[in-house]
Amino acid sequence: MAATLAPADRLAAPSLRLHHPSSLSRRLLLPSRLPATPLLRHRRPRVVAMAIETDGANSKPRVLVAEKLGEAGLALLKGLADVDCSYNLSPEELRAKIALCDALIVRSGTKVGRDVFESSGGKLRVVGRAGVGIDNVDLAAATEHGCLVVNAPTANTVAAAEHGIALLTAMARNIPRSDASMKAGKWERNKYVGVSLVGKRLAILGFGKVGSEVARRARGLGMHVIAHDPYAAADRAHAMGVELVTFDEAIASADFISLHMPLTPSTSKILNDEAFAKMKKGVRVINVARGGVIDEEALVKALDSGVVAQAALDVFTKEPPSADSKLVLHEKVIATPHLGASTVEAQEEVAIEIAEAVIGALKGELAATAVNAPMVPAEVLTELAPFVVLAEKLGRLAVQLVAGGGGVKSVKVTYASARTSVDLDTRLLRAMITKGLIEPISDVHVNLVNADYTAKKRGIRITEERIPLDGSPENPIESIQVHIVNAESKFPTAVSGTGEITVEGRVKDGIPHLTKVGSFQVDASMEGSLILCRQVDQPGMIGTVGSILGEQNVNVSYMSVGRIAPRKHAVMAIGVDEEPTKAALKKIGDIPAIEEFVFLKL
Ligand SMILES: NC(=O)c1ccc[n+]([C@@H]2O[C@H](COP(=O)([O-])OP(=O)(O)OC[C@H]3O[C@@H](n4cnc5c(N)ncnc54)[C@H](O)[C@@H]3O)[C@@H](O)[C@H]2O)c1
Numbered sequence: 001m002a003a004t005l006a007p008a009d010r011l012a013a014p015s016l017r018l019h020h021p022s023s024l025s026r027r028l029l030l031p032s033r034l035p036a037t038p039l040l041r042h043r044r045p046r047v048v049a050m051a052i053e054t055d056g057a058n059s060k061p062r063v064l065v066a067e068k069l070g071e072a073g074l075a076l077l078k079g080l081a082d083v084d085c086s087y088n089l090s091p092e093e094l095r096a097k098i099a100l101c102d103a104l105i106v107r108s109g110t111k112v113g114r115d116v117f118e119s120s121g122g123k124l125r126v127v128g129r130a131g132v133g134i135d136n137v138d139l140a141a142a143t144e145h146g147c148l149v150v151n152a153p154t155a156n157t158v159a160a161a162e163h164g165i166a167l168l169t170a171m172a173r174n175i176p177r178s179d180a181s182m183k184a185g186k187w188e189r190n191k192y193v194g195v196s197l198v199g200k201r202l203a204i205l206g207f208g209k210v211g212s213e214v215a216r217r218a219r220g221l222g223m224h225v226i227a228h229d230p231y232a233a234a235d236r237a238h239a240m241g242v243e244l245v246t247f248d249e250a251i252a253s254a255d256f257i258s259l260h261m262p263l264t265p266s267t268s269k270i271l272n273d274e275a276f277a278k279m280k281k282g283v284r285v286i287n288v289a290r291g292g293v294i295d296e297e298a299l300v301k302a303l304d305s306g307v308v309a310q311a312a313l314d315v316f317t318k319e320p321p322s323a324d325s326k327l328v329l330h331e332k333v334i335a336t337p338h339l340g341a342s343t344v345e346a347q348e349e350v351a352i353e354i355a356e357a358v359i360g361a362l363k364g365e366l367a368a369t370a371v372n373a374p375m376v377p378a379e380v381l382t383e384l385a386p387f388v389v390l391a392e393k394l395g396r397l398a399v400q401l402v403a404g405g406g407g408v409k410s411v412k413v414t415y416a417s418a419r420t421s422v423d424l425d426t427r428l429l430r431a432m433i434t435k436g437l438i439e440p441i442s443d444v445h446v447n448l449v450n451a452d453y454t455a456k457k458r459g460i461r462i463t464e465e466r467i468p469l470d471g472s473p474e475n476p477i478e479s480i481q482v483h484i485v486n487a488e489s490k491f492p493t494a495v496s497g498t499g500e501i502t503v504e505g506r507v508k509d510g511i512p513h514l515t516k517v518g519s520f521q522v523d524a525s526m527e528g529s530l531i532l533c534r535q536v537d538q539p540g541m542i543g544t545v546g547s548i549l550g551e552q553n554v555n556v557s558y559m560s561v562g563r564i565a566p567r568k569h570a571v572m573a574i575g576v577d578e579e580p581t582k583a584a585l586k587k588i589g590d591i592p593a594i595e596e597f598v599f600l601k602l
């Protein structure tokens with residue numbers, strides 16, 4: 001009985017060119033030779049495999065570093081690539097340069113929009129965001145163009161949290177204004193009376209990496225910390241002495257509100273007129289997340305009305321804000337120019353983290369921290385490597401069996417495995433089957449990033465099923481079957497009893513083997529090219545076909561015959577190293593006992 005797996009929409013999709021599968025599998029097995037940063041060492045790597053084609057065997061990839069990056073990261077990049085550090089590029093300059101670059105590294109100051117991907121002409125393979133927030137990168141456009149986006153998600157967490165606390169305390173004690181007053185020669189002790197933090201209620205909105213580090217520090221200051229985060233685990237919060245509450249509860253009861261969520265369509269302007277109206281009068285707001293999560297006009301009104309007593313802002317909807325920004329100039333606002341990640345230590349760590357991710361991607365090794373591709377644990381990737389090759393070859397084979405070559409709308413993939421679906425991560429395999437299905441019939445380069453997107457765009461629905469097997473789950477997969485549903489075949493024998501074009505493969509001694517075509521069992525190692533014949537099962541067929549190929553100097557790498565019953569019909573799979581001429585193929589087709597035959601490239 002087949003168990004249905006999760007739907008095939010788990011991949012975001014676009015285009016890194018994968019190398020030939022056999023080289024991909026070698027790459028998947030290669031350990032990274034790069035030094036690990038302390039942070040990376042503590043993390044369990046989640047990875048996505050992809051490989052980059054460069055222009056020639058000796059040419060180095062070219063990396064454009066468009067914003068200042070720490071020296072240690074630059075040094076790592078220079079070990080592999082030609083590095084062009086060009087800062088403060090105009091959008092036109094960036095578009096002009098990008099067509100020459102395999103990778104682009106930015107911080108939050110560079111907008112990497114659709115225009116950038118379009119201008120790259122397909123050369124750009126990876127965008128590295130040297131920081132956390134990827135709201136300045138058009139992820140959909142990256143995915144559609146098959147460009148991997150990686151970020152550096154952990155290296156600046158502490159720096160951002162420390163900056164949040166610095167803003168909170170500086171605001172509460174009027175440090176910036178009293179400092180400015182003193183520098184102006186004044187001594188205004190009564191004017192700058194602050195508020196105490198101890199016992200005050202701090203609401204953290206977004207209890208992720210930065211939010212929880214802020215919470216930890218605020219607890220140390222004696223604050224009562226609550227948090228709102230629809231996706232955070234209550235027990236993790238509880239263990240830190242933080243209570244998770246609803247959004248309304250958080251904003252209505254807080255003395256201080258600190259924002260730590262990403263900017264997304266659902267968090268955009270989450271603090272708006274309506275939200276400010278629910279707040280306790282005299283609340284203080286800190287934002288080191290993204291300017292766009294606050295409706296800045298609404299905040300100015302709330303400051304003017306006294307609902308918000310003070311605001312401390314590191315980030316702005318438009319960066320830099322205009323010189324006459326009412327918000328920045330407001331006397332109740334303290335502002336810093338997006339300095340959350342800007343410590344010496346964080347920038348070195350960020351630079352190393354992003355350089356490693358980009359280099360990994362450029363080498364076709366394991367790229368950690370992919371944002372727009374499924375991330376598969378390294379051990380799973382290694383274990384599945386031979387099946388990755390098999391999966392692509394089965395897809396490639398199946399689509400070549402379709403009459404006309406293009407009429408694929410529905411594909412069913414069946415994995416026979418002793419593993420439960422929870423223990424069998426098939427995203428990589430599905431992506432590679434998709435690659436195999438699409439590349440022979442189009443000029444699109446399919447990879448792990450764009451596989452699902454490309455399939456969807458071409459109207460191909462891919463569903464997955466698992467056939468549960470008894471026995472040891474040590475071998476992840478016993479066999480993979482690719483079924484093309486509702487399609488005519490140019491080799492009708494490939495159509496199984498259920499009416500689908502069916503091919504099945506297994507991995508034997510690390511080598512992918514074709515084990516079934518339609519209802520016929522065969523055993524053919526999947527290398528080079530393949531001739532499939534259906535013939536009357538009679539003596540002399542192997543010799544006849546073999547001598548036609550021999551006359552043409554075509555080397556036969558293997559032959560395998562599968563039959564239903566003696567002297568009835570048989571299917572012969574013949575592996576060939578060279579492509580036979582049309583004349584040779586015609587000669588084979590003209591053998592009277594041959595009923596159907598097809599030549600396939602693997
Ligand atoms: N100012 C800076 O220099 C600086 C530095 C680092 C990070 N940041 C920004 O800080 C933010 C948080 O970074 P992080 O590393 O903690 O990210 P994170 O992904 O670890 O945490 C974000 C949290 O926000 C939560 N969230 C998502 N939608 C939410 C919603 N509607 N309401 C409440 N919570 C929601 C998520 O569940 C997640 O737990 C990001 O916007 C990042 O770009 C800024």
Ligand SMILES: O=C(O)[C@H](O)COP(=O)(O)O
Pocket residue numbers: 107108109130131132133134156338340341342
């Ligand atoms: O999202 C981030 O990592 C921070 O906002 C830091 O941005 P930056 O790299 O531009 O300092």
